[in-house]
Amino acid sequence: MGVTLDGGITPDELAAVPDASTRLDPVEILQAQARSRVQELVPVRYGRMVATPFTFFRGAAAVMAADLASTPDSGIHTQLCGDAHLSNFGLFYTPERRMAFDLNDFDETHPGPFEWDVKRLAASVAVAARGNGFAEEDVRRVTREVGRVYRKSMRRSRKKSTLECWYDHIDVDEDLVRISAKLDTSTAARTRKALTKARHRDSVQALSKLCETAPDGSIRIRSDPPLLVPLREIFSGEAEGVAGAEIDRRLGDYRSVLAPHVAALFDQFTMIEVARKVVGVGSVGTRAWIVLLRGRDLDDPLFLQLKEAQESVLAPYVRGHVYANQGARVVEGQRLMQAASDIFLGWHTGVDDALAQHDFYVRQLRDGKGSVVIEALEPQQMRLYARLCGRVLAQAHARTAGRERIVEFVDVGSVFDEAIAEFAVRYADLNDADHAQLRVAVDSGRVPCRELV
Template structure:
């Protein structure tokens, strides 16, 4: 089901927020907090599911993807969204559906520029986005906090004492959003200065964010051009080779790039489409990124404007969500995944407070893609460099931001009713689940290290 076809189902538009909250309270009686704290292993074979996903990727990039995933249990977790999503599907859930990121781990938040050039902090990866129980995102975030904290060698006692506070931050963020009007919720305060104020960050944490802001402000297309390009033998600008991550290839996308670029432009606002009419394609390169995305078909397009300035766009393959990809051996074709690019783009526009003006999509001959501007004022937090106080602040801010994203769905008031007031029992039960599921991740990671890394 794509977001464009999303049916609110149990929600009727003539219900008030108060009535929807009552529905949430009723759902709490049917699925008590204690049930959300349970995790029952499914007995599934992680290797089989991961191999199904690998079949969708570029074979020559799989060794590097394996190396990246083997770096730590957290890196493995980032690259195996299919495992947790399949496991969550078998666990008790609230049955309150909402638009979810699908992969809301702590590393999938970051800074980027709004179309008005304000620096925002938000979710930044939507490849797994879809309609699921709201708590799936929060549970994935909580597990990632544990794994990232363990990678940073923070003491387990500290993590156990802190984890309920992350769930509490989500709950308080949702409550705060429903202290606003419907229209105010549509314009959430995701610019960095307002987040600092709303979530009451301390002085040191505010300084950390301001340093990231200063760094992000220096990242634009011209900076990307300086870093990623060189001159060819004819003196023309081209992307620099850095195999296997960055390399020129001859495939369907590069062969038909002009046709695909024209199709992509038709999904943009008229003013952005008109802007791009002033650019021509100078070079195209395959450029692999991330951990979970590494191995999928990703490209950079270098555009040169009529005044000689540049714009760099990133094109990413829009695969089906990992849950579908790990359970289907069907050959992936444009017909099979024709709405996947639209699913990702629509979900991103719904969940983010503001989205890249160049965000669009198109269908190739056999695959679907989405497009966005590359590294324009984008900055991610290096989790390994955070001290304990900074880590706590950052994790709580991610949870707060996740609540702001979920509040955009028509079911958000039901979530608000379900989580209730103080919610300390909910916080502790969600933390309980996260610790139990972390053991599952560690077991899967050990199996991966024993078998995959020795291939």
């Protein structure tokens, strides 16, 4: 490719992946992450990651961050999602109770080269497409859509005002009709079914799924170790009271960062019970709690999730950014990139039973949340979904001050698209090898593994 992109990087450099012989050991990177996690849950994380190359990719954000940092970049920094793979996009309710589709995971949000998000998304498409058995021609075709739609969406943003970019979003109720017209009848029906299911995923639904009636007639969070463990089973006797008081103190700290009108709403709820809940793939082992609160009565519930925020996997490679609280980093990054955010989004700092300090962010456990089953997508569906995610990612980046420079970089016709697709396919090769290496590590006993149904 004889073109030089803005900032001096060539398309070949944009498409480059690190040489396999010079990369850091991916299993060692995962083991380093595991040291700060709840040790009894680390085998569950490996169990989820070893299942398929795609689940490995989902959990290996730290591995890819090291790889991206070792290859040339554009030098154009903006706020990044940090983990923009296909499964980190989804449905949720806005504060105005409209269903939106957007990025929905910001654990790794951090400033960095804009194309790192695009590459993470494109590589996830390539890995998922291979996992779904697509022909290699179809893999490249659907992967190319990410760069193409991202580029065109960013170019369109240049014609919009700053405020128009800020408010730009995917309106599911309006866009679903247009998208469904491009799907076959059975797929469109499944799409409508998924949307209906998401609309009913709220705290009332969570109450029925996560709770049970105790012998004394009270409602309590059910036990399903190690994935769901009530506080009463983690601590006993006086220790349970101390732990409950600590959670209550954390909620008090969290309340202090809420806007006054949201704090007034929060004050109408009373804490009932707490449990530890395993979530995701990459997040398994980080400290995550769910809290059941009631309003008027238990027919008026609120479930909050308190999730540990550790340093972003991008932080070691993008210097000059210091955060007093990692939970605040997640919340502020989410508010910057997401078109509409949960009104209960907040953060706090807490201590565990070893008196170690941990930062947390807080959000509703379920508020219309829904996601696509990536493993069920066929080529046409994957292509449309890749386009939708590419558009959403562009909208998130266009909300930031880096918009103009990003547009200048990507607005070079299909050169950008081809470079991103080439990177993604090459990176899928590396990911396949890394997944195989984890399987060897599991089989040899190098890492502990617990595969749950």
